[in-house]
Amino acid sequence: MQQHVIASSSTNARLRARDLTAEEIAEIEHELTLYPTKQAVGLEALKIVQRHQGWVSDESMLAIADYLSVPVSELEGVATFFNLIFRRPVGDKVILFCDSVSCWIMGCDKVKKRLSEHLGIDYGETSAGGEYTLIPVPCLGDCDKAPVMMVGEKMHRNLSCESIDSLLPLSNAEGSK
Amino acid sequence: MTDRPLTKNIDLSRGALSLKEYVAAGGYAGARAIANGLEPSDVLERVKNSGLKGRGGAGFPTGLKWSFVPKSDDVSIQRYLVVNADEMEPGTFKDRMLMEGDPHLLIEGMIIAAYTIQATRAFIFLRGEYFDAERSIAKAIAEARDSGYLGRDIFGTGFDFDIVLHTSAGRYICGEETALLNALEGKRANPRAKPPFPQVSGLWGKPTIVNNVETLCNLPGILAYGVEWYQSLGSGGDFGTKLFGVSGRVNTPGCWELPFGVSIREVIEGYGGGMQEGYALKAFLPGGGSTDFLTPEHLDTPLTYTAIGELGSRLATGTMILLDDKTCPVGMIGNLMKFFAHESCGFCTPCRDGLPWVDTIFRDLESGKGSFKDIDVLKDHVGYLGPGRTFCALAPGATAPLGSGLRLFADEFAAHVSGAKCPYH
Ligand SMILES: Cc1cc2nc3c(=O)[nH]c(=O)nc-3n(C[C@H](O)[C@H](O)[C@H](O)COP(=O)(O)O)c2cc1C
Ligand code: SF4
Numbered sequence: 046m047q048q049h050v051i052a053s054s055s056t057n058a059r060l061r062a063r064d065l066t067a068e069e070i071a072e073i074e075h076e077l078t079l080y081p082t083k084q085a086v087g088l089e090a091l092k093i094v095q096r097h098q099g100w101v102s103d104e105s106m107l108a109i110a111d112y113l114s115v116p117v118s119e120l121e122g123v124a125t126f127f128n129l130i131f132r133r134p135v136g137d138k139v140i141l142f143c144d145s146v147s148c149w150i151m152g153c154d155k156v157k158k159r160l161s162e163h164l165g166i167d168y169g170e171t172s173a174g175g176e177y178t179l180i181p182v183p184c185l186g187d188c189d190k191a192p193v194m195m196v197g198e199k200m201h202r203n204l205s206c207e208s209i210d211s212l213l214p215l216s217n218a219e220g221s222k
Numbered sequence: 223m224t225d226r227p228l229t230k231n232i233d234l235s236r237g238a239l240s241l242k243e244y245v246a247a248g249g250y251a252g253a254r255a256i257a258n259g260l261e262p263s264d265v266l267e268r269v270k271n272s273g274l275k276g277r278g279g280a281g282f283p284t285g286l287k288w289s290f291v292p293k294s295d296d297v298s299i300q301r302y303l304v305v306n307a308d309e310m311e312p313g314t315f316k317d318r319m320l321m322e323g324d325p326h327l328l329i330e331g332m333i334i335a336a337y338t339i340q341a342t343r344a345f346i347f348l349r350g351e352y353f354d355a356e357r358s359i360a361k362a363i364a365e366a367r368d369s370g371y372l373g374r375d376i377f378g379t380g381f382d383f384d385i386v387l388h389t390s391a392g393r394y395i396c397g398e399e400t401a402l403l404n405a406l407e408g409k410r411a412n413p414r415a416k417p418p419f420p421q422v423s424g425l426w427g428k429p430t431i432v433n434n435v436e437t438l439c440n441l442p443g444i445l446a447y448g449v450e451w452y453q454s455l456g457s458g459g460d461f462g463t464k465l466f467g468v469s470g471r472v473n474t475p476g477c478w479e480l481p482f483g484v485s486i487r488e489v490i491e492g493y494g495g496g497m498q499e500g501y502a503l504k505a506f507l508p509g510g511g512s513t514d515f516l517t518p519e520h521l522d523t524p525l526t527y528t529a530i531g532e533l534g535s536r537l538a539t540g541t542m543i544l545l546d547d548k549t550c551p552v553g554m555i556g557n558l559m560k561f562f563a564h565e566s567c568g569f570c571t572p573c574r575d576g577l578p579w580v581d582t583i584f585r586d587l588e589s590g591k592g593s594f595k596d597i598d599v600l601k602d603h604v605g606y607l608g609p610g611r612t613f614c615a616l617a618p619g620a621t622a623p624l625g626s627g628l629r630l631f632a633d634e635f636a637a638h639v640s641g642a643k644c645p646y647h
């Protein structure tokens with residue numbers, strides 16, 4: 046099989062593709078039955094790997110590119126295009142906090158401030174205990190229940206500063222202030 | 223017959239209807255009408271005559287769009303139907319309700335559209351964050367397949383049809399229909415040059431129709447109850463019903479199915495329960511984040527594409543965003559500009575470089591570092607980013623709230639400079 050490599054400029058190390066797991070391969074194979082080209086499965090494959098590994102490492106990226114026979118640069122071009130493909134490790138749960146217009150009108154900035162204080166993190170960061178990564182997201186399509194956020198796959202609506210602490214328990218007492 | 227063909231089955235306090243329940247409620251009657259001998263050309267005629275316009279934002283007549291698919295009896299030519307379910311326009315929350323609330327209505331609409339253009343395969347391009355909709359649609363597709371409503375020779379028509387549910391991963395530009403096609407092909411989702419239009423050369427170069435979720439959900443009713451019924455629902459030159467929403471400081475924000483021609487006042491003050499105590503309506507965007515501001519003097523305007531267009535704005539998605547007197551208009555527009563700057567695909571220069579510049583100026587205004595020259599730069603950008611200057615409609619969309627806001631709220635903009643801070647806090 047053709048072996049793609051990513052050269053890392055900082056260490057000059059040549060990264061190798063990791064082996065995809067049997068589960069990942071089975072899911073990617075299923076997607077391949079649905080589309081007429083392998084390239085079309087790129088995003089699905091990235092999402093499958095992210096679901097299993099939590100994020101998409103360089104080694105995973107290489108493995109998917111190999112498996113689908115697409116240039117790794119093109120796959121990277123797809124991965125970096127999307128807000129929800131993570132090229133860095135994230136916490137156990139990703140918090141997508143809506144910062145769009147209706148939520149802003151309804152005071153999401155205050156809620157965000159409280160959220161950041163509670164978790165001890167700002168956008169793009171992961172809480173000390175590794176539970177949560179906080180990311181801003183455009184309008185989640187629930188504007189009549191603003192402000193809203195999504196934690197993992199679950200929507201939380203009509204947020205207030207008071208409701209934040211109980212919605213997001215932290216196992217590590219140090220993490221909360 | 224019903225006057226709420228889109229939402230009659232939707233009750234958010236319980237789950238969506240199963241296929242059995244949907245059929246018991248009269249569902250799949252439109253699809254069965256096809257089985258009883260309607261030809262694709264008959265369906266096209268009815269949809270044209272109904273006056274249905276696309277609900278994805280542009281309001282393009284659906285039957286006319288379909289008629290651009292090259293006619294051919296050669297079924298070996300692959301054609302595709304693509305459902306635009308990428309709802310991500312700020313302040314827009316209507317397709318979510320349809321998909322979570324009544325997925326079989328969408329599937330039935332898709333069967334009707336696909337049969338008309340003879341597309342044997344469809345893709346639903348669903349916003350990645352819509353997990354509840356994903357579950358609801360996946361379940362409905364499985365039920366429909368089990369019952370023979372999808373698959374080979376559906377309804378005994380000799381027509382094969384199946385649906386692939388594709389979930390995206392968060393990027394607003396994917397909602398632009400040609401960017402969406404690139405995304406489905408696994409490419410970076412920049413928009414494509416038009417022509418050729420997707421109807422002729424779309425997904426993998428094949429004839430393709432892209433329709434919005436709500437558009438397709440109109441089709442079962444049109445076939446089941448007829449064109450006359452459909453036209454009796456609307457007034458003011460637009461037919462049928464539409465999902466209209468209100469968000470912001472009203473007492474009962476929400477989204478309701480109402481006939482075209484209902485007044486803005488009725489939606490905001492009636493269904494939305496009016497402004498909350500202590501807040502007054504200052505202005506509003508009538509159809510999502512890419513529309514021009516209107517003001518309280520426009521409250522008695524009927525909600526139709528024409529009437530809102532005559533005011534210099536657009537009906538677009540029909541979901542209104544209200545600005546109240548306690549919220550800074552400059553802050554609100556700045557919030558929208560941050561969104562558009564972030565979601566620019568970066569393909570063409572005015573949008574890639576212009577929107578971040580605009581965004582930076584709004585941040586400066588907010589923090590008291592803005593100058594009067596900055597306001598002039600904003601005004602210039604309304605021209606630089608306007609229709610015809612960029613590769614797709616994202617940047618012109620951003621100029622709608624920007625241009626109208628600069629006109630309407632000139633005093634507020636100036637106050638941010640002269641007071642060197644936001645006067646609202
Ligand atoms: C930047 C941008 C984003 C768009 N997002 C959506 C969307 O999320 N959903 C949608 O249906 N149409 C969206 N559209 C409009 C589509 O390009 C297209 O007009 C629509 O899907 C056609 O469907 P219709 O004829 O049924 O309205 C968007 C357009 C632009 C320029
Ligand atoms: S206008 Fe913006 S979003 Fe559209 S093609 Fe140009 S850069 Fe991309």
Ligand code: FES
Pocket residue numbers: 143144145146147148149183184185186187188191192193312313314
């Ligand atoms: S603006 Fe937050 S859900 Fe729409």
